[in-house]
Every structure is written in structure tokens, then in C-alpha cells.
Amino acid sequence: MPSSRRITLKDLARELGVSTATVSNAFNRPDQLSPKLREHILTEAQRLGYSGPDAQARSLRTGRSRIIAVILAESLTYSLNDAVSSELLSGIAEVLDTRGHTLLLLSGRQNAASVPGASSIADGFIIYGLMPSLKLLSDLPAERPLVAVDFSIEDHANVHIDNEPACYAIARHALKVPTRRPAVVNLRLTEQPCNGRIGDGQTLLPAERTITRARLAGFQRAFVEAGIDPAEVPMWNIEENTFDVCTPVIEEILDLPDAERPDLLLCMSDRIALTVLTLAEQRGLRIPEDLRITGFDGIAEGQYRAPQLTTVRQDSTEKGRIAARMILGMEPAEPRVMATELLIGDTCP
Amino acid sequence: MPSSRRITLKDLARELGVSTATVSNAFNRPDQLSPKLREHILTEAQRLGYSGPDAQARSLRTGRSRIIAVILAESLTYSLNDAVSSELLSGIAEVLDTRGHTLLLLSGRQNAASVPGASSIADGFIIYGLMPSLKLLSDLPAERPLVAVDFSIEDHANVHIDNEPACYAIARHALKVPTRRPAVVNLRLTEQPCNGRIGDGQTLLPAERTITRARLAGFQRAFVEAGIDPAEVPMWNIEENTFDVCTPVIEEILDLPDAERPDLLLCMSDRIALTVLTLAEQRGLRIPEDLRITGFDGIAEGQYRAPQLTTVRQDSTEKGRIAARMILGMEPAEPRVMATELLIGDTCP
DNA sequence: CCATTAGGCTGTAACGATTTAGTTAGCAGC
DNA sequence: GCTGCTAACTAAATCGTTACAGCCTAATGG
Numbered sequence: 001m002p003s004s005r006r007i008t009l010k011d012l013a014r015e016l017g018v019s020t021a022t023v024s025n026a027f028n029r030p031d032q033l034s035p036k037l038r039e040h041i042l043t044e045a046q047r048l049g050y051s052g053p054d055a056q057a058r059s060l061r062t063g064r065s066r067i068i069a070v071i072l073a074e075s076l077t078y079s080l081n082d083a084v085s086s087e088l089l090s091g092i093a094e095v096l097d098t099r100g101h102t103l104l105l106l107s108g109r110q111n112a113a114s115v116p117g118a119s120s121i122a123d124g125f126i127i128y129g130l131m132p133s134l135k136l137l138s139d140l141p142a143e144r145p146l147v148a149v150d151f152s153i154e155d156h157a158n159v160h161i162d163n164e165p166a167c168y169a170i171a172r173h174a175l176k177v178p179t180r181r182p183a184v185v186n187l188r189l190t191e192q193p194c195n196g197r198i199g200d201g202q203t204l205l206p207a208e209r210t211i212t213r214a215r216l217a218g219f220q221r222a223f224v225e226a227g228i229d230p231a232e233v234p235m236w237n238i239e240e241n242t243f244d245v246c247t248p249v250i251e252e253i254l255d256l257p258d259a260e261r262p263d264l265l266l267c268m269s270d271r272i273a274l275t276v277l278t279l280a281e282q283r284g285l286r287i288p289e290d291l292r293i294t295g296f297d298g299i300a301e302g303q304y305r306a307p308q309l310t311t312v313r314q315d316s317t318e319k320g321r322i323a324a325r326m327i328l329g330m331e332p333a334e335p336r337v338m339a340t341e342l343l344i345g346d347t348c349p
Numbered sequence: 350m351p352s353s354r355r356i357t358l359k360d361l362a363r364e365l366g367v368s369t370a371t372v373s374n375a376f377n378r379p380d381q382l383s384p385k386l387r388e389h390i391l392t393e394a395q396r397l398g399y400s401g402p403d404a405q406a407r408s409l410r411t412g413r414s415r416i417i418a419v420i421l422a423e424s425l426t427y428s429l430n431d432a433v434s435s436e437l438l439s440g441i442a443e444v445l446d447t448r449g450h451t452l453l454l455l456s457g458r459q460n461a462a463s464v465p466g467a468s469s470i471a472d473g474f475i476i477y478g479l480m481p482s483l484k485l486l487s488d489l490p491a492e493r494p495l496v497a498v499d500f501s502i503e504d505h506a507n508v509h510i511d512n513e514p515a516c517y518a519i520a521r522h523a524l525k526v527p528t529r530r531p532a533v534v535n536l537r538l539t540e541q542p543c544n545g546r547i548g549d550g551q552t553l554l555p556a557e558r559t560i561t562r563a564r565l566a567g568f569q570r571a572f573v574e575a576g577i578d579p580a581e582v583p584m585w586n587i588e589e590n591t592f593d594v595c596t597p598v599i600e601e602i603l604d605l606p607d608a609e610r611p612d613l614l615l616c617m618s619d620r621i622a623l624t625v626l627t628l629a630e631q632r633g634l635r636i637p638e639d640l641r642i643t644g645f646d647g648i649a650e651g652q653y654r655a656p657q658l659t660t661v662r663q664d665s666t667e668k669g670r671i672a673a674r675m676i677l678g679m680e681p682a683e684p685r686v687m688a689t690e691l692l693i694g695d696t697c698p
Numbered sequence: 699c700c701a702t703t704a705g706g707c708t709g710t711a712a713c714g715a716t717t718t719a720g721t722t723a724g725c726a727g728c
Numbered sequence: 729g730c731t732g733c734t735a736a737c738t739a740a741a742t743c744g745t746t747a748c749a750g751c752c753t754a755a756t757g758g
Contacts, residue, residue: 060406060409
């Protein structure tokens, strides 16, 4: 009895009087040895408490770990609580799981230091959202597959939606009903952090930097088409897509004097729209008579409620599935645009 | 130029004319070599595109990977979309991240086969919820730390809440107002899958098997105290804590003839309670006049809305933080009970 | 001035597997 | 009986690190 130490493939081989290669083959290449011997090795392994080749050592030797890393632009805390990124992760996990791969979660934001470390371990990378530092990407091993989600990296596959047309469509829908005071609630759109009204001082992020810029462009096209000067439409900005961060800004909007309060709010996310809805209901505003609201994303929370949110649905779960399948080589790794769907609910019929 | 192949520590050492041990020390143990040489090695490494020791090989050698595996009883798809487990994960991730560890997600349900494989890679395990197969646990390396969440494993640390008293408290609150027809909506409580009314045929899961059994016990204690015979209280069962699975059962309840429809529904989760709320509102029932509703969990979705849910709050995020800290040895690994808080909202004032 | 000590570095054996290139043994064919 | 072939197995190299034991030099202490 060698005892104490965990039993290894080598121990097992010695015990059985065969070579380590044969034991390895018993686990990995059944055709390389007689069925009888294989059976014997497997049962002995079981008996001695050997539960298969060590993943660590195997990965070192083979260069494959069956681990796919998802690198999230936001913090893990945010990403796990946000419905959109949760759905994405869920889609990814679903596909990986069926193919025997596992999911390693990394944030490019907080502890970006652990990314290069962990990077050498993963077989492939799914990058969600534009990283604060693109430098991080250059640390990833060039030979392993990489799929960008909701943005694009040169020479790599990606999955995303077409934000501008989607927002044009919902704004056009909303503007069918005459509006006196439309307004837009943006999501992280300003160069400098700004949680509130966007005034003359602020400059917007460069267009290539953000998907929300494309969403705004869609809204604005619809405004122009409806004969409204986009420059006249008041805009607010939200720094983080959470209820807590939205609240003060939405309160500022809803607590404007009646004559100034918008009667239509185009929001860049369902989270924002739901915050508007909750706070508006608390203030006794009638939806949609006093205030029409649109969101973006189509998260469950906005649909499984009364009144139901009018929004654009993007299938984040499917987006995750596609990204995962591309990484695993189950479908061609190329730039891909997904369709969106206009969901007309009760908040802006 | 050796070219093509990724550059290794050994290459770097050769290039610099020092031993591999020294290069290794430059990265890991600054005190083992002169600052000057260290500086030199580090800049040369940068120049040659060497981004630090390979995680795979390091782990094999040191036996530590800085990876913590979370094994979830439910599928990853469910766990990522469910607010309670998302919050738990988020708390775990928060702590791991600050300590330079990363998070590997595994499901004990679907592809349990990948668990033993991935298991040898992780430095520690957080197990959330009772596994379908306890056998799985025996495959985990005995010497590595393990923390159970929401249940307990002999000889291991755990974090959980006291379900019985928490449910007693909320039921007691709810029963202060006279009720003609109270009812309970359980969560996965029957031996055989049953999505609907619990009749005489069904037997409940054994008490040690499930936390929902403890919740029911709490409700029932309050019933007895209020002079209501628990056997007279109708019960329904829900198989999965999602809107889609809840819906038909809740519809069945709400569509009962007026005389039979409950006027108080004690629900075992906020998801169930929110489904009740949505469907009740759609049917024009007045909350709480026609129907009083209580939930369990205290998820954000139930609080950041109008009407606000009456429920028991458990701090799942903090639960996750605690589990992670125990795993990392930042606090004593021992059985631990967390407090809950009664949140009195509008659905059962 | 010799013995110690300490600092700074090297050589090399693991870590636990997989893989390549053999080496047998057995059997068929002529 | 010899050749050639296949099936079944083995020996040894390798994956990229880290850790341990040691070696050399310079400095310190008595």
C-alpha cells in the first residue's frame, strides 16, 4: 500500500503489472487494447478509488482542458444579476454542458490581472462587451478560438444584433401616437460619467465605442422622420443598468413640473423602463395615458407582469448558444447578426 | 528565433543565459534574486512576448489552480436565470475576484459526468443544494475544502438559513388578519413529480431531503397556533421555480369558483408569489383585499415594484460571500446559520 | 585568518498524464 | 520454414513549471 497520497495512473499501472500507456489507453482509446484487459483495468481502478486521469496533467500534456472562458466586460457581480447577461451565460452554459465542456467566468473589469493567468488554461474565449482595456485581448493565446459578443474584434467571429434598425422600429411605433414631450433615457453614453440630464457640457462616446450610440441613432432617425428635431428632445444618461443607479435619475424626470414632464420615454434597456414603470405607478401616473414607456431587451421580468412592457426583444439565450457553438466549432465562426422582434405591450400600445 | 511555438519559461531562460529556476523566481519569489536581475528578466519577458508562467503547468506542479468550482444542484441554465442562485453566485464571485481566484461553474444535474473530470482541477468546492446523486460528492478529492450551501454534508462546513422559524414568522404575520380560505403553494415537495394540487395520493419528500419541507413545517405551526387545522388547508405543488412552470398551477388556483378561491396564498418562493401577483392582476383581483400573498427569498424583482411583495428576505449574496470566504480560509469553516428578515410589503400588509 | 553565514544562483527531479516509436507474439500465406 | 502483417502491449520522451538541495562568492565575526 503506497497509502496517503492520491492514487495516480502510474500507481494503478504498477499495481496491475501493465504499462502506464496501457492504463491511459484504457481510459482514452478503447480500441488500443483488448476489451478484456480494458475491463479489468477499469474495475480495478474503481476498486482502488482511481477516478480517472487527472485533468490538470492531461491538459498540460494534450493542451486541451475542455474549459471555455467567458470574459465579461462588466463585473461578475453585475453580470450575474443582470437579466441580459445571465441569459447569455445561460445559453452558453447550455451548449457547453451538452458537449462536456465547462464554464470559467472571468471579469475584464475588476480583477483583470487574473485574466492572463487563467487565459492559458481555457480552450477558447467568449468575450462579452467591449473591454475597458483592449490590451487584455492581446494576452490571449492567438491560436485559440475567440468569439466576440455584442461587438467585434478584427479577424474574429462575433454575434450581435443590429441596434440602429431595432431602435428605429420601436421609436417609429411609439411616435405613431402624437407626443408633446418625448425624451430619451440613454445607457452609459457620455464620455465622462454622468448620471442625470445630458447637458451641453457632455460629449458622447465615439460611435465605434458603444452599442448604445447605435441605439440612439435609431431613435433619432425616427424622430427626424416624425418631424421632430432630435436636438430638441431632452436626454438623460444612466451609468449602470441597475435599479439603484436608475432610481435617482428617473425620479428627477418624473418629478419635473407637469408641463415639463415627458409623455414618452424611450429607454435603452428594460431595466430602465421597469424602473420608470415602478416609480411612475408609485406616483399615481396612468400608463400609458400620462406616460408612454418603451424598453429594450425583452427580459422576462418585463413581459411576465401587468402592465406588460413594450420593448424590443433580443434573444440573449440564443446569442449565447450561437457563441458557444462557434467556439466549439459546431458552426462556422464568422460575423453574425441576429434578428430582433418588436414586442408591443401595454406601456406603449 | 525558435519561432512558431509559444514561448516558454525555459526558452526565456536560455535566451537570457540564466537558469529556469531563476526565471521562475523572478515571477514568483522576488526575494530569491537580486532586484536588478529580476527587473531585467521581467522586461525581457515582456519584449519576447512571454506573459508569465503557464497556469496549466504551474497547477500541475504546485497542486493549486486558484480555481474554485461551484457545483449546482440545478441545471446551469436554471441557476443562471434564477434570482436566488444568481445572487449567491454573485456573492461568491465578488469574494473570489478580490482574492485573485476564478469561478468554474458545474452542474450536478445535467452533465454530472464532467464533474469528476473538472473536479481534480479546482482548489475547493462550493456545493449549492442537495445533489441528485450524492455519489458525486465522493468523487471529489477529500483533501480539498468543501462548503455546502442550503444543506449540510457530514464533516463539512455549510451556510444556510433556518427555514422553519422564518416561515412560521411570515405565516403568523399573514394570519393576523382573519382568513376564510388559506392555502399553500409548495415548491418541489412531493416524492413523485406533481405540478398542481396535492391530493391524497402523494407522499411528501422525506424531511431531511428538502428545505421546502422545513418551510411547510413553519407554515403549519402558525396554522395550528391560529386554530386552523393544517390538514384542512389545501396545498398545491410546483415542480420548478420558473414563471412558465408556475403559470398553469396558479391559473388553476385563481380560476376556482369564487367560493373556493383562496383569500390567502402562502408561497414558498418569490417567483411563485410574483406569478400569483401578475395573474391575479390580469384577472382584476384586488390585492390585498381579494387575495393576500406572501413569498419567500426577498428577490429584487419583488421589492422594486408596486405593489411590493410581502416576503422573507434571505441575503443570498451574503450567503455566497460567506461560502467563498470559508473556502478561501478567510473565516472559520463551520456550520453557520444566517438570519432572515420579515419584509412587510403591500401584498399582505 | 579561518570558520560561518548569507545571498544569489544553478541543476535537476518531480507533478501526472499522453504519445510516439518500437517490441513482441501469433497467425496466415506460400 | 520463412516472410510479412496485425494486434496488443511497453519504454521513454515530453508537456511547462516549481521546489529542493547544493554550490559558489563575498561578507561578517571572533
